[in-house]
Every structure is written in structure tokens, then in C-alpha cells.
Amino acid sequence: MSDINIISLFESILDKSSIITGEKLKSRFYHIWKTDIPLESICLLLPKDTDQVSAILKTCNDNNQEIIVHGGLTNLVGSTKSTKNQVVVSLEKMNNIIEIDEKGKTVTCESGVIIEDIINSVKEKDLLLPLNFGARGSAQIGGAVSTNAGGLRVFKYGMTRSLVLGLEAVLPDGTLISSLKKLMKDNSGYDLKQFFIGSEGTLGIVTKVVLRLYQHPKTRYTALAVTNDYQKVLNLLRFMEDKISKNLTAFELLWNDTYKQMVSDKTMYNKYLPDNYKYYVFIEYMGGDFENDYNTFEKAVMETLEQGLVDDAVLGKNEKEQLNIWGIREDVAVLAEEKKFDQQFDISIPVAQIGEVIDKTINELKNCKGVETIFPFGHVADGNIHFIIGKNSDDDDLKSNINEIIYSNTELVKGSISAEHGIGLDKKKYLIKSRSKDEIELMKLIKKSIDPKNILNPGRVF
């Protein structure tokens, strides 16, 4: 079918202002960081509700028309790229928070709502949506669900998967699968929402979600501790889990080079502790007891020093100090800006093996010509380590060498090439390092049974 004909079909579904074509497409883009590259597409569609999404999908399916789905365009694996023969559907107009259920502690919203808007809205009711990652001010909840986003609070609250209670999605043929339930437990048949969470929009377009909320914590305290021994990092984690139990909300790690960079004169951050230790552990405590929480946390941190679990430690005594400490951990854009070219990773490794695997990986990267800076850091308690690697060129061989080093070391310990970001287009080549051939065949079988014409987000994942 010609472009004109397919657009005319969409005109019977959407009003004209919701169908972006021609010149106007040039002001649209496929990634939030790439606003200078105009979008390639037959047209971009802006449905206002689930019925319109369903009608669009049915039309595309009937006409073998490929569709690429857009959320907040913060995806890091190329998933939102499109070609001039594809139709793009953006959920941005489906941005209503439908209900905040204070008693039941749930929020129901459309897919296009920006995550930070949900966080702020529920906070007014003293509730917490624990999704928390750098892109929260742009990322949409539908994208977070489709990619099973992670972030800084996974250790306590789990990935996005564990926050989704109910979900509505439209299948590639337009069928509506709606289960907007507020239930913590439901074993009535297959848990279909699990199929849509984390499958990167290849099995259906998520249109609405019900998320679980938590009581908003009243207190938040932070400590920074140092050691030269990875075994001590593990012991410290165990000690903290023991002492402050589930009030332990984050346990993050920076390696020496990364810390040095974050407290260098390129940033505003006070370093608090010397920059000559191998490991820097960032510990967060959140609780509900104003009177006792600080004492409980301080006591635990003091004990780690007395028992020699760490070489030194400092407590964030006030809001300013805490912001400074978390800035050192979170403001990772500083690491990417160091070199013109960089590669970023989000591998997953069994927690106990992180020390040795990262040492080995760093050594191999240091011997790789073209690599200039190596910044590892991450959510150590979740086994999720990020790398930002600065390079002197954008050369394909260099890119490939670096991928090979990182992913082979990951594969050796049965790790994952993606803890959080997903596979998209960019990591397809390396999927076989995380998953067996039979696993990938099963993924393809499921995709084929639900999207036999391969029209929805085609070419993503495998």
C-alpha cells in the first residue's frame, strides 16, 4: 500500500492534527539526545486513547505495515529508530493519571505519563513510586514497563516488573488485553502482564498500567565507606542487611578511577574521603521513625569502623552533605563527557564475583589500544555494574573489541549483557552471550505466535 493510502486509513481513526507528516516530521526525532537528526517515517501518529491505538494496530496489521513505538525516547539501545517505510506511534498524548488510590496504595495511569509526574503526584498523598533513574524527567511509564526499567531503588523495591499490578495492552492485531487490577496476588491463569513487561514493545503496545505504591519514607540518611578489598564490600553488605534490615535502600559502588573523576576539579563535589582507596560504597537508609532512625544508622556505621569492616566511613549529616554524596554516585554524565567518544554498558554479574570479574575486565580494557578512560560503577547489591568507557575514536573495530572484552567476561560467569537497558537493535549481536540458541528460538516462537506478520517493533531484541 502506498504511503498516501495508509495515511488516508489513519485519517478515519485520528483527527488530522494527530497525524504528523511531511515537513512537520523534520521537527521530530527518535532519541532525546539526538534532536538534530530528523525522524524517518511515513508518518507519526498521536493516539489519544486505547481505542485509537487498537484501530491503528488493526489497520497496520491488515496492511502489513510496520510500526515503531515511541515513549519518552530515553532508550539506550536504539529501540526507537525507524525507517522511512515505517509508521511511528507515540503515546505522548495518553498522559492522564487516571486514579491515585490512597487506601489501596496504587496509581492507575496511561502509558504516556512522564515518570517524574507520577512520582510528584503520589508524593502529595505521602506515597512513593520507587522508580528512580536518571531519565525519570523524560521517560514515560509505558516505556519503563515495556523495558522493565531498573534504577537506584531496585535493591529494596525491585525492577519495574515488581511494581506492576495491572496492565492494559493492545496486541499487534488490535485485540485489547485489559487487566487493570489492583491485586498483589493473582494466580487465575497465566500472568499475561509478565509477557508484556520487558519484551520491549514487540508483543503489544502497553496503553495503561496500575502500579503499586509505598508509604513515603520520612527519613533518609547516607553514608560513604571505603575499603581496598572486595570481600569487605560483601561483608559490609551482609552486616548492613543484618543491622538495618530492610531500611537499607541502596548499596552502590564506585571504583577508584570513577570516584577520582567524580571528585576532580571538573565537578563541584567535595570528596569527604581520600581518593586513594579501591572501593567507595554508598549506603542509603530510609525509614519512618524520626526519633530513632539516625541513631540506628549511625550506630551501624560506627560498628563497621570498630569491627574493621571498612577502612573509613563518613555520614551525610545534613541535606547538603547527602546531596553531595549522592551527586558523586549519580551525576555520571561527567564520566561520559570526559572523552569525545564513549561506550556504555549495564552488565549483570553474580554479586560474589563482581570483584574479580571487574578487575580482569579493567586489565583487558587497559591493554586495548584506543581505550582512554575506564569508569566502572553500579548497583553492587543487585549485581548490576555499569561501565562508561572513553575512547579516542568511533572506529568500528575498537567498538567491537570493547564489546567483546566486556561481554565475554560477563558470559564466563553466567552474567547478562543487559541488566537494565534491554537489547533493542544495538545489542542483538551479543544476545547469544547471555541466552542459549534454544532460548532465543523460544522467544521467536512466542513473537511469531502473537505477531505473525512481524509488524510491531520489528527487528528489536532478536
Next chain:
Amino acid sequence: MSDINIISLFESILDKSSIITGEKLKSRFYHIWKTDIPLESICLLLPKDTDQVSAILKTCNDNNQEIIVHGGLTNLVGSTKSTKNQVVVSLEKMNNIIEIDEKGKTVTCESGVIIEDIINSVKEKDLLLPLNFGARGSAQIGGAVSTNAGGLRVFKYGMTRSLVLGLEAVLPDGTLISSLKKLMKDNSGYDLKQFFIGSEGTLGIVTKVVLRLYQHPKTRYTALAVTNDYQKVLNLLRFMEDKISKNLTAFELLWNDTYKQMVSDKTMYNKYLPDNYKYYVFIEYMGGDFENDYNTFEKAVMETLEQGLVDDAVLGKNEKEQLNIWGIREDVAVLAEEKKFDQQFDISIPVAQIGEVIDKTINELKNCKGVETIFPFGHVADGNIHFIIGKNSDDDDLKSNINEIIYSNTELVKGSISAEHGIGLDKKKYLIKSRSKDEIELMKLIKKSIDPKNILNPGRVF
């Protein structure tokens, strides 16, 4: 193919002692409570490893032979029933705990291991497997995973789904899908383990699992509180979440009739609090701080009294008192023994609506001729309420009337007809009260794509 011929094919896979036929089948049964009913089956197979499971499935698939899978036979929805034309595969010989990873806090085991054996083995290493339900001494881990079992610790640790890090399963055609990873985060392609968890053995036979473990708590305290107002139950839950945060490990509810029965002269339990309140809340605190935990918990409970959040409350001051209090909650066999005939339910309802829904349901049940006792209780913080309903006969119309009352009230608030037990054979008729026609069609589509010959646990779920 004749029975003799299919058995001869199994003889090339298993030694003879692992193929139970003829007279010997009469000493086998399909449910742990029904040891007087001999198993119907062509034969019962006892594979010793995954390769044998794979070969059995391939043989059955090639010969259109239906298979029913047996674990610990504690399922409550008829899932393990078989006919004389079906082959039964029991995982009982695959009962090795393969590895307890103390540093990484994981346990890897075969499917046939009894849950209590895992609990005890990991406890020796100061670790906790938080799966905890009445049948843990017989139930096998493979069954718990296949049915996504719940229990008493779901509020803090989640259902079985949230404990599974890695999984190995065999597809109906014998293909091995192995992903025995110890990763907390893995977004490398579809999360295939989610397809096998909770699908009641219809998509594959789970052969091995990697489970997440937790530090074993050092302290455990219990309180029992009473009120006549469901809103106060909700306020109490919120207060406790606030004050003792994630140390709150259980928040369970008994209605008046249930409490009365549990502290009647038919049991050994001391009642501690008068039996004239409407609601009895059981609160559990677990932590890691010997010195402060009791004070923290006592203070929180005292505050609930001072603030009028509850009408009365008592703390379990020693092990004996705690066992008594939890006995009142857990020893529910007493409720089923009251009448000769009974029906049991495990519905899921949004937490905020439990008060009104259960009131309405009880009133309707009271007007249902043949109903003699009504005992509601459950995991209120998870929204999961159980009913044990005593009757004067096993009449089908009565059974159907009771089902209709419970499930219709559940449907009205978008609840689930099964929070924990699953659908199996017994609840198929009512699945439509929890799931839409299109959802059930999608389940069938997935089943058909993975098990096109419908040989594995056929007829279960839908």
C-alpha cells in the same frame, strides 16, 4: 499407540524400577490427602535427571501421548488428577540441592526437592528461604514454582515468582530451556522464566531452579490487636508500615467467627483477648537487632493503643506466647474439621475493599440454605482472603451456589478467583469471572504455540 508399546519406548529411557505399572500403580495416588484412591494412569515415570525428562517428553510428543506432572501432590485445584490413558511423570527422584551459594545468597536445586528441606538446609548457613505455607513439608519446589505459590511471607518477600532468579525447564517437545542464572537483574531478551512460573505446568516441566535467599532474621516478635472497624485495620496497617517499615513481615486478619472457633474448647489455644471483636489482626516483626527490636516493636504497639487505632492489643512476650498466637492464625485445619463437607477459597480483593466485600459475602452465604459455618481469614495486607465454608451436604447445587456467591462478589470489585492456589481443573468454569475472553484466548494461543499437540498437563487452567 498401545500402552505396551509406549511403555517399551520408556524402557529405552529409564531403568525398569523407574517405570511403575500394573499392580504397583495401586499404591500410588494423585493427592496427598487422598491416599485411598489409587492412581489412574498407563504408567508412572520417575526420571532421575533433566535428560530423562527431555527424552520422556520427546517420546510422548512424537506419539501424541498426554502427560500429567506430579510434584508433592499438595495442589488444591485438582491439577494432579489423571486418567487411565495418561502417563504420569513424578519429579520425586530429582531431589538434589545442587548448591547453596552463601556469598551470593542463592540456592540451586532440582525440582523434586521438598520445600522444607531447602528451608532447613539454608538455615544452617544463616539464610532464609521465605517460602512458607502449610504444605511446605510435602510440597516440592518445582510445584511451588509452576503454581507461583504464596503463603505467609508474601507481604514482605513476594510470591514464589519474586524468589526465582533462574530456571531450567523442558518444553513439550523435549527442548531444554536452561537459564540457571543467579542474577537479580536481567533484561537480555524476553524473561522466559516468567512463562513457566504460575502456568501450572502447561508450558513446560520445570526441572531446576535458582532461588534468591535472604539473611535469616535474628528476632521475631508478634502482636495481636482487635477492632470493630475495618477502616481501623487499614489505618493500623499504614501506621505499622510507617513505624516499623520493612520489619513488618506479616499482617494477617481473622474475622470474629473464625477467631471464636480457633480459641474454642476444640483447640488448645489461649485466647489472650476477648472473643467479641469483629476483627483480629496478627502482626509479625522480624529484624536483625537483638538490643533494639523488641523496644521498637513494643513502642509501636503501645502507640496504636494510645492513639485509639485499635481497641486492645497484646504482645507475644516469649516463644510460647508467640507460638500460641500464630497457632490461632495458622492451624486452620480446625476450621475444615468442623463440618463433614466444606469448600475452601483463596480469593484476591483490593485491600481497601475487603471490609465491605467480606461483609456482603458473609450475609449472602448466611442466606444460602445448607451453609452451616463461614470462616473467613487471610493475608489482609496482600488482599488475599481465604474462606472455609462448612456445609450439611456435598450437593452439587449447593456447591455451585456457594461458588457463585463468592466469585460474583469477587468479580464486582475486579478481584481474582485465585490469589494463590491456581485454576487447575476445579476452577476452570469460573476463570471467566477473573479474566476476559480475550485474555483467555491469548493464554490458549500461547499454549498452542508451545504445546501444539496439547500433550502436557492438558485441560488444566482453561
